[in-house]
Amino acid sequence: MKNKSYIGISFIILVFGILVIPKIIDRIKNDDIVKADRLNIEGTKTTNKSDLLTIGKAPKFSLTDQDNKNISNQTYAGKVYLVEFFFTTCPTICPIMNKNMKIIQEKFATNSNFGIASISINPENDTSEVLKKHAEDIGAKGINWHFLTGRETNIFEIANKGFNLYAGKNSKVAGGFEHSGLIALIDKNGNIRSRKDDFGNPIVYYDGLEQKGINQLKQDITKLLAE
Structure with a gap:
């Protein structure tokens, strides 16, 4: 009976090795050990220079700003910046x-190493001219604060698939569009960064409506600028 047990255990180990180990080796070769869908939320890690988590790479984008200039994620290379989705109306x-x-x-x-990307989810209305007037009306200043417009499908893809921050049309809500009030924090290397909540979980994005979220952003921007 013991010999049969040993044979059974050996067979299980052999099958495990044949089925699982090659997959593990492939994932190591492809640097895919901790990847999750969309953003690398499951693979969050703390950097050596601060206690902020690295969530994953920010999505690439290429849009037009209030001065009719092309602005992309490369425009913010080497800068700490925020991304919000909004619309002027x-x-x-x-x-x-x-x-x-x-x-x-x-x-x-x-600080020239800080910027903001305010991306309109209603580009049909929010042309460069409209965004320029909006920036003037709210007193937005700073050479690295860009109000961005482009193709609607592209913008929704950046929001929903790139950042995983919901944005879309809804005729039943005021203004005809709905979106998250959350803000993404991006570091100098193009990584989405965040802190942990009171329970030790990554918040991923910051509350753009409450004072607590704004205070957290100011603290964490300061940390990232110092890296």
């Missing part, structure tokens, strides 16, 4: 988000 959360972005911009106004 939004009657609800966008004015609050823009106001809070202005507060943050003013804090880091003298």
